[in-house]
Amino acid sequence: MTYLHNIGAYFLMIVEMFRKPTKWSVMKKLIFKDIDDLIIGSLGIIAFISFFVGGVITIQTALNINNPLIPKYLVGFATKQSIILEFAPTFTSIIMAGKVGSFITSSIGTMRVTEQIDALEVMGINSLNYLVLPKTIALFLYPFAIAIGMFLGILGGMAACVFGGYTSLEDYVLGIQTDFEAFHIIYSFIKTFVFAFLLATIPSFHGYYMKGGALEVGKASTTSFVWTSVVIILINYILTDMMLGS
Amino acid sequence: MIEVKNLHKSFSGVEVLKGISTNFEKGKTNLIIGQSGSGKTVFLKCLLGLFNYEEGSIAYDGKIFSQLTEDEKRNLRAEIGMVFQGSALFDSMTIAENVMFPLQMFADQSKSEMEDRVDFVLKRVNLDNAHNKMPSEASGGMQKRVAIARAIVNNPKYLFCDEPNSGLDPKTAIVIDNLIQEITDEYQITTVINSHDMNSVMEIGEKIVFLKDGLKAWEGSNKTIFKTDNEVVTDFVYSSELMKKVRQMYIEEKQ
Ligand SMILES: Nc1ncnc2c1ncn2[C@@H]1O[C@H](COP(=O)(O)OP(=O)(O)OP(=O)(O)O)[C@@H](O)[C@H]1O
Numbered sequence: 001m002t003y004l005h006n007i008g009a010y011f012l013m014i015v016e017m018f019r020k021p022t023k024w025s026v027m028k029k030l031i032f033k034d035i036d037d038l039i040i041g042s043l044g045i046i047a048f049i050s051f052f053v054g055g056v057i058t059i060q061t062a063l064n065i066n067n068p069l070i071p072k073y074l075v076g077f078a079t080k081q082s083i084i085l086e087f088a089p090t091f092t093s094i095i096m097a098g099k100v101g102s103f104i105t106s107s108i109g110t111m112r113v114t115e116q117i118d119a120l121e122v123m124g125i126n127s128l129n130y131l132v133l134p135k136t137i138a139l140f141l142y143p144f145a146i147a148i149g150m151f152l153g154i155l156g157g158m159a160a161c162v163f164g165g166y167t168s169l170e171d172y173v174l175g176i177q178t179d180f181e182a183f184h185i186i187y188s189f190i191k192t193f194v195f196a197f198l199l200a201t202i203p204s205f206h207g208y209y210m211k212g213g214a215l216e217v218g219k220a221s222t223t224s225f226v227w228t229s230v231v232i233i234l235i236n237y238i239l240t241d242m243m244l245g246s
Numbered sequence: 247m248i249e250v251k252n253l254h255k256s257f258s259g260v261e262v263l264k265g266i267s268t269n270f271e272k273g274k275t276n277l278i279i280g281q282s283g284s285g286k287t288v289f290l291k292c293l294l295g296l297f298n299y300e301e302g303s304i305a306y307d308g309k310i311f312s313q314l315t316e317d318e319k320r321n322l323r324a325e326i327g328m329v330f331q332g333s334a335l336f337d338s339m340t341i342a343e344n345v346m347f348p349l350q351m352f353a354d355q356s357k358s359e360m361e362d363r364v365d366f367v368l369k370r371v372n373l374d375n376a377h378n379k380m381p382s383e384a385s386g387g388m389q390k391r392v393a394i395a396r397a398i399v400n401n402p403k404y405l406f407c408d409e410p411n412s413g414l415d416p417k418t419a420i421v422i423d424n425l426i427q428e429i430t431d432e433y434q435i436t437t438v439i440n441s442h443d444m445n446s447v448m449e450i451g452e453k454i455v456f457l458k459d460g461l462k463a464w465e466g467s468n469k470t471i472f473k474t475d476n477e478v479v480t481d482f483v484y485s486s487e488l489m490k491k492v493r494q495m496y497i498e499e500k501q
């Protein structure tokens with residue numbers, strides 16, 4: 001029952017977010033600040049994780065296909081597929097649910113417990129529009145961060161191949177070019193857009209509607225991480241089935 | 247004028263406000279006094295619509311708040327200034343930005359006009375040199391004064407202050423009281439102040455509502471509060487040794 005109630009409240013929040021918009025001059029500043037906090041601030045960790053996980057995927061694949069009948073370029077192909085289809089969009093988003101998500105929940109939650117949200121409301125400001133919309137818009141740039149992650153992941157795989165001596169550079173590059181399907185990229189970015197929206201709104205929901213004090217802010221961040229990850233995984237399954245399944 | 251009729255509010259079955267009716271007049275400083283936990287903050291938050299209440303009605307100059315649409319409520323609130331008990335400053339903004347915030351959101355002024363206005367109100371609360379400090383770098387009393395500056399910067403029609411001078415030294419407390427009274431009179435604001443400070447009661451209690459256990463136990467002004475026989479009120483008013491002495495002297499003088 002409370003689940004249903006929360007799902008309803010979540011959708012009402014999204015509708016409310018667009019009512020009585022904040023002045024554009026103010027909103028613009030908020031959006032830029034959130035781009036800085038949420039996107040630019042995450043590039044480092046996304047780059048780091050993508051590069052090294054790309055390397056690991058390559059090594060694992062190379063070690064598992066030691067059958068001489070299987071062509072060497074398959075290592076590059078497998079790395080490319082796993083990074084573009086799953087690793088960059090989905091797993092990076094789970095990590096971002098931890099980083100960006102808990103940041104959003106705790107910053108909005110702190111504003112709730114210190115009555116800053118009440119102060120906004122008393123001034124006649126739509127606090128959902130003021131707090132949540134700029135974060136949602138800022139996260140529209142999230143796919144760019146994921147694109148960088150994809151590129152660095154494939155690059156990391158390449159570095160692992162060449163320096164670890166698993167396959168030659170030519171074979172790896174050939175693998176990347178093999179069976180290139182533009183639709184896979186489209187599928188991947190549609191997922192990323194949906195995840196970006198979830199990454200902005202689910203943690204905001206948990207911060208905005210929390211009750212209690214500083215202790216509860218911490219609890220809300222944890223709950224928010226769990227729910228954001230669960231929903232991302234479920235939506236990932238549904239989207240994949242819809243778009244790639246036959 | 248704000249009219250409150252038969253206001254009931256409870257939290258998970260426990261009734262905190264048990265039917266309060268009163269009026270707050272325009273151009274007057276209306277005080278709500280009562281012990282800690284008597285429901286002053288809850289009452290104020292009901293007035294502002296931050297809490298839903300089970301029963302009763304609140305009318306702002308004839309407009310019944312609960313009957314307004316969301317947008318009408320927001321437009322009304324743009325004319326309200328509120329000082330929260332815990333200040334509620336935006337901690338990501340400097341003091342000057344906090345004070346400028348309501349202007350940026352609602353006023354059509356140029357940047358320099360807004361800056362002048364911010365300087366002006368900060369001066370009125372005795373804070374000339376704190377523009378660029380963050381709220382976390384300011385003392386509790388300074389934060390209170392910033393909150394007051396933020397509440398009055400946009401010339402509100404209604405001003406609500408939840409213990410505006412708790413945590414301030416006696417001298418600053420009087421400055422703040424006088425400031426609130428001055429602007430209330432000057433701009434004909436409907437001002438409602440929560441307090442348990444006897445100094446404020448004497449200085450600015452043009453109308454006083456005494457709350458006890460969720461009920462209005464007494465209503466009057468600073469002229470009548472020292473003459474009343476209502477035991478609940480005298481208990482509260484003469485709880486300190488100082489006030490007891492003042493009363494003693496007053497009685498002796500009369501004899
Ligand atoms: N959000 C809430 N949930 C549950 N109970 C609450 C809530 N807010 C206030 N109360 C209860 O309502 C009663 C009145 O609290 P209120 O904060 O109005 O007191 P107050 O008169 O403002 O006291 P003080 O002078 O200490 O600020 C208290 O018993 C408090 O426990």
Ligand SMILES: [Mg+2]
Pocket residue numbers: 286287288331408440
């Ligand atoms: Mg209080």
